[in-house]
Amino acid sequence: MTAAAKRKKSITYKPAGQFEETRFEKIHNVVFESSNEASIRVAQEIASLIKRKEKKGETCVLGLATGSSPIKVYEELVRMHQEEGLSFANVVTFNLDEYLPMEKENVQSYHYFMHEHLFNHIDIPAENVNIPSGTLSGEAITEFCLAYEQKISDHGGLDFQLLGIGRTGHVGFNEPGSHYNSGTRVITLDHITRVDAAPAFLGIDNVPRKAITMGISTVRHARRIVLLGWGQNKARIIKETVEGEISSEVPATYLQHHKNCTFVIDTEAASQLTRNKTPWLVDESLEWNETLTAKAVFWLCVKLKKSILSLTDKDYNDNGMAGLLTSQDSYDLNIRMFNRLQHTITGWPGGKPNADDTNRPERAEPAKKRVILFSPHPDDDVISMGGTFDRLIEQGHDVHVVYQTSGNIAVSDQEALKFAEIAKGINGSENAQHLIDSIKNKKEGDHDVVEVRRLKGNIRRGESYAATRYLSLPDSNVHFLDLPFYETGTVKKNKLSDADIDIMMDIISTVKPHQVYAAGDLADPHGTHKVCLDAVFESMRRLQNEPYMKNCWLWLYRGAWHEWELHEIEMAVPMSPAQVLKKRIAIFCHQSQKDGVMFQGDDSREFWMRAEERNKATAEKYRSLGMADYAAMEAFVRYRYEA
Structure with missing residues (x-):
């Protein structure tokens, strides 16, 4: 079906006058x-x-x-x-x-x-x-x-x-x-x-x-x-x-x-x-599939402040879930849901070598995987999955971090001016003075000149190297794509184009990954994270018939604002207190995004605080449902891409 035909396809909704x-x-x-x-x-x-x-x-x-x-x-x-x-x-x-x-x-x-x-x-x-x-x-x-x-x-x-x-x-x-x-x-x-x-x-x-x-x-x-x-x-x-x-x-x-x-x-x-959130409170004749069952059971645990294994028939009946018990008793249901959640937990995000992987989130083989970690901006990698990133490197996988955009617009003029003045102090060049003049003479509503944009991009690039080096990742495994859709010099971005997809396909075909991690944030459907995710989806779709893609799994992580719902999580990677601290220090390497970040949202906490508290909250949810007590957890959902 052509794009025009798709547009003309009848998409109906019930008129407001008929709404009950x-x-x-x-x-x-x-x-x-x-x-x-x-x-x-x-x-x-x-x-x-x-x-x-x-x-x-x-x-x-x-x-x-x-x-x-x-x-x-x-x-x-x-x-x-x-x-x-x-x-x-x-x-x-x-x-x-x-x-x-x-x-x-x-x-x-x-x-x-x-x-x-x-x-x-x-x-x-x-x-x-x-x-x-x-x-x-x-x-x-x-x-x-x-x-x-x-x-x-x-x-x-x-x-x-x-x-x-x-x-x-x-x-x-x-x-x-x-x-x-x-x-x-x-x-x-x-x-x-x-x-x-x-x-x-x-x-x-x-x-x-x-x-x-x-x-x-x-x-x-x-x-x-x-x-x-x-x-x-x-x-x-x-x-x-x-x-x-x-x-x-x-x-x-x-x-x-x-x-x-x-x-x-x-x-x-x-x-x-x-x-949508609790459909069992609306429709008593629901068809209970496994995902909906998990959603309901985990919700019930949170509501009643009970662990999974302590739920009773009365708990289910009193909360609109009697249909769950028509073919099983609460004991068998509880055991099944307990096992489902427990099987998401792994300290081996790349798969545990020589282990039975029947109930593990990732495959045991190949033991050493090629991994691409796509990061929309030059800090999402450590903010969102810094602990898992560190674990993959420590466990010997061939990890490549790929920064999709330069992130230059998130660098303040004051930060850029500081670096320009440092550059002038070192060599006194005319180029440095030009940067200083451009920043100082910038008026409200003006766009950065190309040279200032390049400086801001280099600031973020240097911070990225500082973080990846701290995690012991070789510089050769760090890639900066600077996707064209982003490089407009303004907050408003261009549409995703074939030029962006070609760049994405090139890095994927070069690494030939067994695992891909990407930011699954959908908070803003027109934001940079969503465009970067669309680029991942489209690139992998176009490459899906390549032999190396037959054994490639795509895992989605969340950003600084949200976490996956418990019933959605398919892999949860625990972190020790030492790893929590290591992740924090890696985030600190992104100095231009600390102490008054430009795009902070409605949360006054810095990114490292948000990430840390979110990871601790995820671990606490697992603990409250009857799982082991971990310091923190990072969560992932596997995406099954289709033609």
């Missing part, structure tokens, strides 16, 4: 396997609305959102305009919000965003585009807000409102505390919202503290609302919005009252919904 509220869910929602598929479906709905209005000779009034969530929707609308003749001549748009203060020409402005992703590529009349102004002050702002509301009203209100959702539950920039009847106004941004925006601004200090936003009342008067939610980072707030009580502390919950609202989400964003 379940015991838990109060907003109609549709879950898709991927955000790309979901975005295409939403774009199709918007296109159909535009065409219907055009046939009637009417204007189609769209409320539009910014951020990473709607990007694929806009890409599909642009494609339909360019390839299928979709016209926007009868469309009037009103954007939700804009930072304040913010010049239109600033690459971080929503004015810039909308033109770059949509308006510059379609035939919408310029006078039909309405975006809040970020250049106003004083009384002019109040006048503008009133005029913005009036203009929406003059056009008959919004036919369709596209929304994203922030982790505070904000829609637009309607932060916690926003009133149900609020209109367009100035608002102070929540700290979490500014933290989430920090990567785009190269640090939270550069994120504006205020914004102008369309109000809750304006949004909820739209005749149709579609809210997009992608990735694990949105899972908690999606659950709270869909299943929680209406509250000004979670402004998105106001949408529960809307009669034509649909949340379009991917599987990761839907993962915390009750029907």
